[in-house]
Amino acid sequence: MTQAALNADVTVEQVDTLLTELGDTLSDLDKSTSGLDATLERFNQTITRIDELAPRLIGVVERLEVIVDRVERIVGLGESVIAPWSATEHAVRGALNAVRRTTGI
DSSP states (O other), X not given: OHHHHHHHHHHHHHHHHHHHHHHHHHHHHHHHHHXXXXXXXXXXXXXXXXXXXXXXXXXXXXXXXXXXXHXXXXXXXXXXXXXXXXXXXXXXXXXXXXXXXXXXX
Protein backbone atom coordinates (compact mmCIF):
# COMPACT_ATOMS: atom_id res chain seq x y z
CA MET A 1 0.00 0.00 0.00
CA THR A 2 2.88 2.32 0.78
CA GLN A 3 4.38 1.60 -2.62
CA ALA A 4 1.06 2.39 -4.30
CA ALA A 5 0.86 5.67 -2.42
CA LEU A 6 4.43 6.55 -3.47
CA ASN A 7 3.62 5.67 -7.08
CA ALA A 8 0.48 7.82 -6.88
CA ASP A 9 2.54 10.70 -5.48
CA VAL A 10 5.05 10.39 -8.33
CA THR A 11 2.23 10.23 -10.86
CA VAL A 12 0.55 13.28 -9.34
CA GLU A 13 3.86 15.17 -9.44
CA GLN A 14 4.35 14.20 -13.10
CA VAL A 15 0.81 15.30 -13.96
CA ASP A 16 1.33 18.54 -12.02
CA THR A 17 4.61 19.19 -13.91
CA LEU A 18 2.91 18.39 -17.20
CA LEU A 19 0.03 20.75 -16.41
CA THR A 20 2.45 23.52 -15.40
CA GLU A 21 4.42 23.10 -18.65
CA LEU A 22 1.18 22.93 -20.61
CA GLY A 23 0.09 26.18 -18.97
CA ASP A 24 3.38 27.84 -19.98
CA THR A 25 2.99 26.50 -23.50
CA LEU A 26 -0.56 27.79 -23.74
CA SER A 27 0.56 31.18 -22.43
CA ASP A 28 3.27 31.35 -25.13
CA LEU A 29 0.74 30.24 -27.73
CA ASP A 30 -1.63 33.00 -26.61
CA LYS A 31 1.15 35.60 -27.04
CA SER A 32 1.97 34.22 -30.49
CA THR A 33 -1.69 34.29 -31.48
CA SER A 34 -2.00 37.89 -30.31
CA GLY A 35 1.02 38.80 -32.44
CA LEU A 36 -0.47 36.94 -35.39
CA ASP A 37 -3.77 38.79 -34.96
CA ALA A 38 -1.95 42.14 -35.06
CA THR A 39 0.02 41.08 -38.12
CA LEU A 40 -3.12 39.93 -39.93
CA GLU A 41 -4.83 43.22 -39.09
CA ARG A 42 -1.92 45.19 -40.60
CA PHE A 43 -1.95 42.89 -43.63
CA ASN A 44 -5.69 43.48 -44.06
CA GLN A 45 -5.17 47.25 -43.86
CA THR A 46 -2.41 47.04 -46.46
CA ILE A 47 -4.61 44.99 -48.82
CA THR A 48 -7.42 47.52 -48.35
CA ARG A 49 -5.08 50.40 -49.27
CA ILE A 50 -3.88 48.49 -52.34
CA ASP A 51 -7.51 47.94 -53.38
CA GLU A 52 -8.16 51.67 -52.97
CA LEU A 53 -5.05 52.57 -55.02
CA ALA A 54 -5.66 50.10 -57.85
CA PRO A 55 -8.18 52.23 -59.80
CA ARG A 56 -5.91 55.28 -59.55
CA LEU A 57 -2.91 53.24 -60.71
CA ILE A 58 -4.91 51.89 -63.63
CA GLY A 59 -5.79 55.48 -64.58
CA VAL A 60 -2.12 56.47 -64.47
CA VAL A 61 -1.14 53.51 -66.63
CA GLU A 62 -3.84 54.38 -69.18
CA ARG A 63 -2.64 58.00 -69.34
CA LEU A 64 0.96 56.82 -69.77
CA GLU A 65 -0.11 54.52 -72.61
CA VAL A 66 -1.71 57.50 -74.37
CA ILE A 67 1.49 59.52 -73.92
CA VAL A 68 3.62 56.65 -75.25
CA ASP A 69 1.34 56.37 -78.29
CA ARG A 70 1.75 60.10 -78.96
CA VAL A 71 5.53 59.91 -78.60
CA GLU A 72 5.64 56.94 -80.97
CA ARG A 73 3.63 58.94 -83.53
CA ILE A 74 5.96 61.94 -83.13
CA VAL A 75 9.04 59.72 -83.55
CA GLY A 76 7.47 58.10 -86.62
CA LEU A 77 6.75 61.51 -88.08
CA GLY A 78 10.32 62.63 -87.36
CA GLU A 79 11.68 59.52 -89.04
CA SER A 80 9.46 60.19 -92.07
CA VAL A 81 10.73 63.76 -92.31
CA ILE A 82 14.38 62.81 -91.89
CA ALA A 83 14.30 59.81 -94.26
CA PRO A 84 14.56 61.92 -97.46
CA TRP A 85 17.37 63.98 -95.94
CA SER A 86 19.16 60.80 -94.96
CA ALA A 87 18.74 59.36 -98.45
CA THR A 88 19.99 62.62 -100.00
CA GLU A 89 22.99 62.69 -97.64
CA HIS A 90 23.76 59.08 -98.49
CA ALA A 91 23.55 59.79 -102.23
CA VAL A 92 25.76 62.90 -101.94
CA ARG A 93 28.34 61.01 -99.87
CA GLY A 94 28.30 58.19 -102.42
CA ALA A 95 28.83 60.67 -105.25
CA LEU A 96 31.64 62.44 -103.38
CA ASN A 97 33.32 59.12 -102.61
CA ALA A 98 33.05 58.12 -106.27
CA VAL A 99 34.60 61.46 -107.32
CA ARG A 100 37.41 61.04 -104.76
CA ARG A 101 38.15 57.53 -105.98
CA THR A 102 38.24 58.53 -109.61
CA THR A 103 40.30 61.66 -109.04
CA GLY A 104 42.51 60.13 -106.38
CA ILE A 105 41.81 62.83 -103.81
